[in-house]
Amino acid sequence: MRKAEQELAEIKSMMERSTRFLSLSGLAGILAGIYAFAGAGIAWYWIYFPDTAYDIEHHPIYSADLQVNLSAVALVVLVLAVGSAYLLSQNKSHRKSQKFWSPASKRFLLALFIPVLAGGLFSFALIHESAYKLLPSATLIFYGLGLINASHFTLGEIRNLGIGQLILGLIAAFFPDFGLICWALGFGVLHVIYGSMMYYRYDR
Numbered sequence: 001m002r003k004a005e006q007e008l009a010e011i012k013s014m015m016e017r018s019t020r021f022l023s024l025s026g027l028a029g030i031l032a033g034i035y036a037f038a039g040a041g042i043a044w045y046w047i048y049f050p051d052t053a054y055d056i057e058h059h060p061i062y063s064a065d066l067q068v069n070l071s072a073v074a075l076v077v078l079v080l081a082v083g084s085a086y087l088l089s090q091n092k093s094h095r096k097s098q099k100f101w102s103p104a105s106k107r108f109l110l111a112l113f114i115p116v117l118a119g120g121l122f123s124f125a126l127i128h129e130s131a132y133k134l135l136p137s138a139t140l141i142f143y144g145l146g147l148i149n150a151s152h153f154t155l156g157e158i159r160n161l162g163i164g165q166l167i168l169g170l171i172a173a174f175f176p177d178f179g180l181i182c183w184a185l186g187f188g189v190l191h192v193i194y195g196s197m198m199y200y201r202y203d204r
Contacts, residue, residue: 024085024089024092024154024155024158024198025085025088025089025091025092025198025199026194026195026196026197026198026199026200026201026202027088027195027199028081028084028085028088028089028195029085029191029192029194029195029196029198029199030191030192030195030196030199031080031081031084031088031195032080032081032084032085032187032191032195033187033188033189033190033191033192033193033195034188034192035077035080035081035084036077036081036183036184036187036188036191037184037188038077039073039074039076039077040180040183040184040187040188042073043070043073043180044180046066046069046070047066047180067127067132104153107153108150108153108154109150111146111149111150111152111153112146112147112149112150113146114146114149115142115143115145115146115149116142116143116146118142119138119139119141119142119143119145119146120142122138122142123135123138123139126138133176133177133179134173134176134179135179136169136172136176136179136180136182136183137169137170137171137172137173137176137179137182138169139169139183140165140166140168140169140172140182140183140186140187141165141166141169141170141173142169143162143165143169143186143187144162144163144164144165144166144167144168144169144186145162145166146162147159147161147162147165148162148163148166149162150162155198155202157194157197157198157201158194160194161190161191161194164186164190165186165187165190168182168183168185168186168190169182169186
């Protein structure tokens with residue numbers, strides 16, 4: 001009886017490896033959250049220092065120089081987060097003798113990046129129309145939708161992370177003056193929380 005249960009468990013594990021991308025690194029999520037915190041802190045300093053009252057209308061945030069600087073910070077955060085996720089997840093695959101580039105990982109990436117790419121293009125449209133206050137909500141919403149979409153092909157925690165991002169994005173849409181705070185909570189706090197959960201549950 002025990003042998004039959006073991007065989008069923010092995011079959012189930014093989015099916016999961018073939019249909020779901022299980023090499024996501026929890027540590028990468030933690031690092032992504034730290035990068036986001038740092039980026040949000042820099043943005044906050046540039047926009048609101050020395051007067052930190054959260055009132056966008058009284059701060060010169062629409063200057064071309066500041067837009068370029070904020071875009072550069074966002075790009076650095078994105079490159080660091082994606083690079084860390086790739087390197088650490090690939091390392092996890094090697095440690096567990098799993099194939100990193102597999103049909104499951106390709107389905108996961110496709111499901112994730114279609115909404116994220118659409119969100120990036122939509123964000124450029126918002127910048128073109130000078131709707132800067134909606135940028136945090138747009139990035140959170142599309143990223144949340146991407147995570148929910150991709151959760152069918154990876155660990156279940158990703159779905160809850162996506163729902164959290166989506167909720168914060170909607171809050172930021174209705175209360176755009178708190179957009180930067182919501183962005184820091186979504187990309188910073190939630191990534192650290194869920195990254196820690198995944199690390200202690202799957203990586204150790």
